[in-house]
Amino acid sequence: MVETEISDEMINVPRPVVRKFQARPQREGVGAVVRRSIGRFELKYFDPFLVLDEFSVSAPAGFPDHPHRGFETVTYMLQGAITHEDFAGHKGTIGAGDLQWMTAGRGIVHSEMPASQGVQKGLQLWINLSSKHKMIEPRYQEIQSDDIVEVEKNGIKVRIIAGEALGKRSPIYTRTPTLYLDFTLKPGSNLQQPIPKSWNAFVYVLEGEGILGNSRSSPTTAHHLLLLGPGDGLMVWNKSSKPLRFILVGGEPLGEPLVQFGPFVMNTQEEIDQTIRDFENCVNGFERASDWQSQAMVDC
Structure with a gap:
């Protein structure tokens, strides 16, 4: 199997995987099931990230009316559709591949409920806001799947939700500087992705099997979270016979009391x-x- 490599710049100090665990299903909302990897007992906070859930929900289950203050929620749909509605009159539906970046700021009350039959699946990430932004007015950035910047080359596809990869940049504005990339690697491909040295970063595997951080590492499979140590970027190898899909998320630590x-x-x-x-x-x-x-x- 021939390996191909694609990179905007070489990684001099690869980030090692310093912690790895599997996100196991738990109940959340009303009848919904989530695999929580950040915001659980073993990892309550990974500055600036508060929660990462891989959710699965079928009507009539869902996430009915509930409040937020002081952070942002990023909802990225993988399958089906979810309707969001809030007390300010905003209502919308996001389907597979769509994204909603909600800044709760000083306060929002909203619901997130299934919008179609069958199982709705997605990811929700909570990003902390700095003290100067916690009480700003709520706002939304909603991006349809077709409008998410996507690059495909040499067996590697990336959807750029936030930040930059392979020479392209997302239009999403992030108050807390954030990198959010959805990668799919074909068998035999090898990725090098730069990450700012001062940022915290993690990987969550959605599908397939891959080797991350070090070519001698054991393979990682779906529903595993990997915390990355210091370095200037991530290295990934897909040595399996099936595609590997994962998200890479990084953020500038706030370093504030929580x-x-x-x-x-x-x-x-x-x-x-x-x-x-x-x-x-x-x-x-x-x-x-x-x-x-x-x-x-x-x-x-």
Whole structure:
């Protein structure tokens, strides 16, 4: 099997895999199943990343009305479709390959429910916001699958959700500097992907089997999270007979204090206490929560 290599720049210090574990299914929302790899007991926080879920949900299960403050959620659909609705009047549906980058900021209440029959699958990543951005107004960036920048060359395909790869860049704006790449490697391909040296980075394998970090490493299969150590980039080999698909995510650490209470993420306990009061009293960003229900809840 002939190996091909593609790179914008050579990796001088490959990032090793310093930790690896399998994300096992757990219940979340109402009847939904997620494989949580960040935000669990073994890895509560990987600055600036709070949660990574690979979710699977079929109607009537889902994620009904719930609040957020202080961070961003990135929902990337793999199969089926999910409808999002919030108390500010925003409503939309994202299907396979589509992306929603939601900045919760000072407060949002929303629902995420299946929009089609069968099983809906996707990834949701929570990215922390710096103290100067935690109380900004909510906003959305929604990108259809056809509009996601994609490059394919020499047996390697990458969908560039955030950041840059193979000479192309995503139009997504990230307040917390972030790299989010969806790679598919054909059998025999070999990838070198630069990552800023000061950033934290991880890989989550979706399909297939690959060797990551070091050519002598044992193969990694689907549903495994790999934390990457220091270095200037990631090296990957697909020596199997089937395609390998994984996401590579990196981010600039915030280096700030973190206090989390469920869907609220702030810098101090006092800010969390204030957030709970704001939500309970429908003030300071949660005013529209007082008499709002999603259509999914109304129809129940």
